Amino acid sequence: MAARSRTFEWGDPKVSAAAVGRASGLEFLRDVLAGRLPAAPIASALGFTLEEVESGRAVFALEPGEEHYNPIGSVHGGVYATLLDSAAGCAVQSALPAGMGYTSLDLNVKFLRPVNVETGKVRAVGTVVSQGRRTALAQAQLLDSADRLLAHATSSCMLFPVPAA
Template identity: 75%
Template sequence: MGRTRTYGWEDPEVPARAAGAMAGLEFLREVQAGRLPGAPLGQTLDFALDEVEHGRAVFSLLPGEEHYNPIGSMHGGVFATLLDSAAGCAVQSTLPLGMAYTSLDLTVKFLRPVTVETGRVRAVGTVISAGRRTALAQAQLFDANDRLLAHATSSCMLFPLTG
């Protein structure tokens, strides 16, 4: 009765080097277009960057059994990963060449369960406020009928890349 899933990923150093050589929006557009590999975690969970523009990023995932917790619905960590990715990449899309970010916190509110019957979900991240040292972003997780499944806010630290 066991199930298996096989996947692969690209060398994470390739996009990491590229991220330091491009403005955030340019980098994310290269990832979205497939000219640069995305994060290995995207392959692990099977989610993708679908849209990106200045201050906004959208990721999607088709829920599968491999995303389940022991009680038969999508694990909260998968929700959080999608929301963190959308919020963080929304911030990244605003950064100039030579700047980077890291998440300082993530607050998630789970509103509805997600199962394989839910169908494709999408996490929409937007920047609420951006300063010189920190940015605040939000992300919302929706089903195909635009029902809100979860909501998150994230504070991000902005910093210059070194050498």
């Protein structure tokens, strides 16, 4: 049995957490994208990156590896869910004004196609469907390089004011 290993690093999550709400959600995410703020440690642990962000839309990408596999030889559903949750949540965050934050209330995922190393790079594209004063609804699609739909998710998010530091 051949052993494999993977090493990764991450930035201090307190730095990014302290910046939430100081600027708009879009400005916050653009700072993460530009490397001015550290990405979430889960992104380093799983190896995914924020690739695009605009108001109401966020895109994350992952090159699937066998470190993402479940015991039956395909990418674990939790990896799909993490990518979709990140894309949907950050789509909501990108639409928030300064002084506001969000948290996910639920995540409903539909797995449509298997993903493995042969699938190649996948993208989770999140968009805001509806936003009110207290809640937002977002969706996210997991797509392969040919834009085939691999999984779909919806997420309800609670919006709240962030206390001034």
